[in-house]
Amino acid sequence: MGKVIINDQITERSEAVIDIEDRGYQFGDGVYEVIRIYDGSLFTAEEHLNRFYQSAEKIKMIVPFDKKQLRALVEQLVKENQVKDGSLYMQLTRGASPRNHVFPGEEIQPVLTAYTKEVPRPEEAMANGVKAIVVDDIRWLRCDIKSLNLLPNILAKQEASEQGCFEAIQHRNGLVTEGSSSNAYIIKDGKIQTHPATNLILNGITRQVIAKLCAENDIPFSEEPFHIDDLFNADEVFISSTTSEVMPVIQIDEQVIGDGKPGRITSQLQSLFVAKIESDKHNK
Numbered sequence: 659m660g661k662v663i664i665n666d667q668i669t670e671r672s673e674a675v676i677d678i679e680d681r682g683y684q685f686g687d688g689v690y691e692v693i694r695i696y697d698g699s700l701f702t703a704e705e706h707l708n709r710f711y712q713s714a715e716k717i718k719m720i721v722p723f724d725k726k727q728l729r730a731l732v733e734q735l736v737k738e739n740q741v742k743d744g745s746l747y748m749q750l751t752r753g754a755s756p757r758n759h760v761f762p763g764e765e766i767q768p769v770l771t772a773y774t775k776e777v778p779r780p781e782e783a784m785a786n787g788v789k790a791i792v793v794d795d796i797r798w799l800r801c802d803i804k805s806l807n808l809l810p811n812i813l814a815k816q817e818a819s820e821q822g823c824f825e826a827i828q829h830r831n832g833l834v835t836e837g838s839s840s841n842a843y844i845i846k847d848g849k850i851q852t853h854p855a856t857n858l859i860l861n862g863i864t865r866q867v868i869a870k871l872c873a874e875n876d877i878p879f880s881e882e883p884f885h886i887d888d889l890f891n892a893d894e895v896f897i898s899s900t901t902s903e904v905m906p907v908i909q910i911d912e913q914v915i916g917d918g919k920p921g922r923i924t925s926q927l928q929s930l931f932v933a934k935i936e937s938d939k940h941n942k
């Protein structure tokens with residue numbers, strides 16, 4: 659995908675230049691978003707853009723565009739790159755200035771960058787389910803911010819990958835928070851349960867879509883922390899994210915979940931999610 663955004667410009671990727679003292683590069687001092695693209699259009703764009711502005715505000719950064727301008731700019735990028743099914747990555751850093759922990763002065767402008775890529779839907783994994791491991795959540799206490807700092811998430815995901823697993827499900831003192839790059843849910847006796855949207859998790863946009871679909875379809879959905887034991891003993895487990903959508907988890911560590919196949923309610927949610935993707939396309 660040839661073109662990228664730098665600040666208010668769309669340019670060829672090969673011509674894009676980032677300063678070596680950009681604070682995103684040096685400190686991870688910035689925030690980001692990933693938005694799914696289905697059939698050339700951005701899915702739940704408004705929700706992702708809102709969270710981008712909120713994340714920026716939480717770290718005392720101001721996005722140098724209004725939401726309408728930014729939306730038009732990223733939509734233009736998707737169009738110019740002719741993305742069909744893929745994703746848009748966008749980030750905002752506190753700008754480039756001589757390395758110093760203290761914020762730079764007001765003369766330093768934040769730096770916005772964005773690019774797109776083609777990403778197929780993970781059909782096989784969604785149909786058959788994936789494996790996960792459980793790890794300690796060693797992250798900071800502001801996981802509600804979609805910060806560029808992802809070291810603990812990367813270490814957790816690498817551990818999962820080395821064990822042949824798709825995701826690492828994190829816990830604090832035995833209470834499950836979320837995956838390294840996903841929200842986590844259990845289903846017991848027909849009821850879906852997930853960690854409440856506090857400072858300890860990212861309030862996923864997919865999570866919010868799922869909550870709404872549950873409300874509309876009379877599927878019990880509760881936001882209450884649950885224990886690792888509940889995870890191992892659940893009837894069904896699934897995770898969610900922008901690219902994983904509703905992803906069944908069929909094994910955690912050595913424990914097979916249910917009968918080792920995606921469960922009934924998880925499959926129902928997958929169907930509802932696909933219907934939502936389709937209806938959003940038609941309502942554009």
Ligand code: PSZ
Nearest residue numbers: 692838839840841860862863864899900901
């Ligand atoms: O491409 C990928 O693998 C993606 S795109 C977005 C994610 C992964 N994950 C976002 C995420 C996250 O990083 C953490 C720590 N918790 C929850 C989520 C799910 O958020 P949404 O649903 O907004 O993508």
